[in-house]
Amino acid sequence: MAEIIREGNLFHLRNERISYILRVMPENALAHIYFGRRLNRLNPDPVLRSVGSGDTYNFTLQECGLDRLPQEYPSFGLGDQREGALRVENADGSEAADLRFVSAVIEKGKPALEGLPATFGENAQTLRVLLKDQQSNLQAELLYTVFDDCDAIARSVKLTNGSLADLRVTCAMSLCLDLPDDRWDLITLSGSWARERSVYRRPLTPGHQGVSTRCGASSLQQSPFLALARRETTEDAGEAVGAALVYSGNFTADAAVYQNSAARLLLGLNDREFSWLLSSGESFQTPEAVLVYSTEGLGGMSRAFHSLWEKHLLPRKWVGAHRPVLLNSWEAAYFDFDEEKLVSIAQSAAEAGVELFVMDDGWFGHRNDDTTSLGDWQVDKTKLPGGLGRLADRVRALGLKFGLWMEPEMVSPDSDLYRAHPDWAIHIPGRAGITSRHQLTLDMSRKDVQDFVVQSVSDTLKASRAVYLKWDMNRNFSNIGSSALPPEQQRELPHRYILGLYSVMERLVKAFPDVLFEGCSSGGGRFDPGMLYYVPQFWCSDNTDALSRCQIQYGTTFFLPPSAMGSHVSAVPNHQTGRVTPIETRFAVALGGCFGYELDPRKLTEDERSAMVAQVKYAQDTEETRARGSLYRLLSPFECNDTAWISVSGDQAEAVFTFVRAQTLANRAPALVKLRGLKADAKYRVEETGETYFGDELMYSGLLCPVKQGDAASLLYTLKAVEE
Numbered sequence: 001m002a003e004i005i006r007e008g009n010l011f012h013l014r015n016e017r018i019s020y021i022l023r024v025m026p027e028n029a030l031a032h033i034y035f036g037r038r039l040n041r042l043n044p045d046p047v048l049r050s051v052g053s054g055d056t057y058n059f060t061l062q063e064c065g066l067d068r069l070p071q072e073y074p075s076f077g078l079g080d081q082r083e084g085a086l087r088v089e090n091a092d093g094s095e096a097a098d099l100r101f102v103s104a105v106i107e108k109g110k111p112a113l114e115g116l117p118a119t120f121g122e123n124a125q126t127l128r129v130l131l132k133d134q135q136s137n138l139q140a141e142l143l144y145t146v147f148d149d150c151d152a153i154a155r156s157v158k159l160t161n162g163s164l165a166d167l168r169v170t171c172a173m174s175l176c177l178d179l180p181d182d183r184w185d186l187i188t189l190s191g192s193w194a195r196e197r198s199v200y201r202r203p204l205t206p207g208h209q210g211v212s213t214r215c216g217a218s219s220l221q222q223s224p225f226l227a228l229a230r231r232e233t234t235e236d237a238g239e240a241v242g243a244a245l246v247y248s249g250n251f252t253a254d255a256a257v258y259q260n261s262a263a264r265l266l267l268g269l270n271d272r273e274f275s276w277l278l279s280s281g282e283s284f285q286t287p288e289a290v291l292v293y294s295t296e297g298l299g300g301m302s303r304a305f306h307s308l309w310e311k312h313l314l315p316r317k318w319v320g321a322h323r324p325v326l327l328n329s330w331e332a333a334y335f336d337f338d339e340e341k342l343v344s345i346a347q348s349a350a351e352a353g354v355e356l357f358v359m360d361d362g363w364f365g366h367r368n369d370d371t372t373s374l375g376d377w378q379v380d381k382t383k384l385p386g387g388l389g390r391l392a393d394r395v396r397a398l399g400l401k402f403g404l405w406m407e408p409e410m411v412s413p414d415s416d417l418y419r420a421h422p423d424w425a426i427h428i429p430g431r432a433g434i435t436s437r438h439q440l441t442l443d444m445s446r447k448d449v450q451d452f453v454v455q456s457v458s459d460t461l462k463a464s465r466a467v468y469l470k471w472d473m474n475r476n477f478s479n480i481g482s483s484a485l486p487p488e489q490q491r492e493l494p495h496r497y498i499l500g501l502y503s504v505m506e507r508l509v510k511a512f513p514d515v516l517f518e519g520c521s522s523g524g525g526r527f528d529p530g531m532l533y534y535v536p537q538f539w540c541s542d543n544t545d546a547l548s549r550c551q552i553q554y555g556t557t558f559f560l561p562p563s564a565m566g567s568h569v570s571a572v573p574n575h576q577t578g579r580v581t582p583i584e585t586r587f588a589v590a591l592g593g594c595f596g597y598e599l600d601p602r603k604l605t606e607d608e609r610s611a612m613v614a615q616v617k618y619a620q621d622t623e624e625t626r627a628r629g630s631l632y633r634l635l636s637p638f639e640c641n642d643t644a645w646i647s648v649s650g651d652q653a654e655a656v657f658t659f660v661r662a663q664t665l666a667n668r669a670p671a672l673v674k675l676r677g678l679k680a681d682a683k684y685r686v687e688e689t690g691e692t693y694f695g696d697e698l699m700y701s702g703l704l705c706p707v708k709q710g711d712a713a714s715l716l717y718t719l720k721a722v723e724e
């Protein structure tokens with residue numbers, strides 16, 4: 001049960017497992033006291049003394065200043081020398097925002113955030129705290145939500161300019177978390193195209209460390225996530241705090257250590273790429289940030305995130321619903337196709353049991369490579385003479401569903417759209433600028449552009465009666481300027497872009513409730529909780545190599561759920577790495593996420609084709625366990641030659657176990673891998689070998705993993721609980 005208890009100046013948010021405590025200080029500053037394991041009650045004084053000078057019992061601001069006070073929403077310019085959460089430029093040029101507590105309200109449920117994706121939950125409890133700068137009349141409403149069934153706290157801030165003058169907000173974080181000590185390791189997920197979300201762990205040290213993006217998206221290079229883990233915390237045990245931003249644009253995730261070894265975590269919009277004109281009477285809503293807490297190590301932290309997104313963020317219609325096994329045409333044909341070729345690929349896929357055929361890039365304008373036609377969403381009749389309708393009908397006649405690709409936020413300079421509306425692209429007038437992948441980004445902050453995007457996607461979905469749309473986005477921002485914004489608001493463009501994108505997504509998912517939207521951004525470049533509010537799955541990476549995917553998927557699951565992680569079997573030699581891996585391993589690894597194919601099934605050998613038929617069936621049969629079970633990462637590909645994970649169904653009666661050995665080693669005995677998540681006293685049969693074991697044997701002694709000789713060898717075992 002979620003509850004919020006007010007005891008005098010103390011607010012205590014808690015459920016059965018976690019507590020979050022804040023306190024109004026004598027001069028109405030709002031202090032942070034505690035986030036962690038559930039408490040019955042807490043005397044805040046020891047915490048405050050531990051970060052102060054020891055004898056500052058009342059902790060008045062005169063005695064100790066703001067610089068040591070653990071705060072909920074610190075601002076710049078008032079004596080806290082640490083990095084702050086809020087910075088405003090007042091009409092007089094000063095930067096102070098002296099926010100003091102005014103009132104607090106406790107309410108049931110979880111309010112929506114205007115214009116932004118956010119978690120929801122009927123049985124949650126929310127605390128609204130109103131802070132105010134008495135001089136400027138700037139108000140900050142801090143929202144805190146505690147969930148009944150997840151070890152998470154959601155936070156966001158709404159600023160309102162109550163003065164008669166305009167203000168400029170130059171920093172508005174979603175979350176500040178002050179911690180009394182720095183004995184933590186910081187974990188971030190960083191990478192690049194085709195190498196997304198590698199795990200980086202290092203001790204927190206004095207000064208700043210963290211990640212941020214300025215490319216207009218949450219990005220391929222960083223993720224809007226960070227975790228703090230105690231030095232001794234492992235995958236399975238120990239304290240971990242995770243923080244994630246429900247946002248898809250530029251962000252900052254900063255962890256810093258200050259005097260007295262106090263640590264501060266900040267998460268929110270990247271303030272170096274942002275400012276916002278807040279006119280008198282106007283409000284500004286920050287994106288939502290969530291905190292999760294685990295005593296079951298990094299695995300527990302990840303499962304807390306997965307459970308939160310599944311229960312309180314992902315589109316309701318798709319949670320728990322079957323996701324069709326798909327075959328995507330990209331690596332099968334790239335731009336080189338016509339109607340007959342696609343139908344022939346689709347037919348071969350249908351024969352193997354595939355449920356959905358997806359036509360990727362290249363079907364519109366005169367797009368035979370990536371230099372042209374984005375924005376001209378009219379079918380290329382030289383490739384598809386019967387239009388989208390006839391192709392889609394022929395695919396459906398094979399017993400398949402039909403889906404297709406678009407990149408709606410983009411325009412090619414070589415397009416009728418660009419020739420008609422050059423000002424619709426993000427650009428700085430008078431500057432030549434650069435294109436990237438021969439394309440420009442449409443200015444999604446503009447209402448006319450938003451309407452165009454909604455119209456072109458709607459027309460395409462209607463013409464094809466597609467039930468799936470792969471929404472791609474392949475370009476970073478450059479020459480950042482909008483012809484629709486006045487000079488003093490140009491720096492609002494990155495955030496206005498994302499608000500425009502969300503508004504478009506909102507309109508489309510409402511207008512097409514039965515269409516499954518899949519996100520994509522050169523692979524996993526915008527795979528974040530913000531997008532997951534609209535799209536239940538995301539193409540995890542353009543790298544489909546099984547060994548690369550072991551790392552990419554391992555890191556991705558740190559905060560994103562396996563059910564949302566698009567993962568496909570592709571051909572060998574792999575198109576990104578040139579590596580040849582066995583089909584069983586490509587299959588076993590692709591099963592780690594939302595399963596499909598990225599190859600031309602007509603080119604498979606007889607053996608591979610029969611394997612494919614069995615694979616599709618297996619993927620369907622185990623979907624419930626893999627997508628909605630609990631994930632336990634067992635061996636890390638960042639630490640050793642082997643990777644292993646297990647998905648365990650909610651009732652612990654079924655599990656899917658995967659083991660991959662990257663490099664074969666001569667004279668190497670098979671690994672004994674300790675499983676997790678099973679019932680200790682239940683008996684399990686390994687379906688593939690017929691052997692039976694008790695859960696405790698498998699978890700505490702281990703399961704033997706005798707893989708074949710050869711690189712990238714793997715095992716895929718299905719465990720089923722059996723009667724004695």
Ligand code: DGJ
Pocket residue numbers: 330360361405472474520521522523539541542
């Ligand atoms: C990038 C995506 O990640 C690929 O899967 C593919 O859709 C291409 N774009 C098409 O241009």
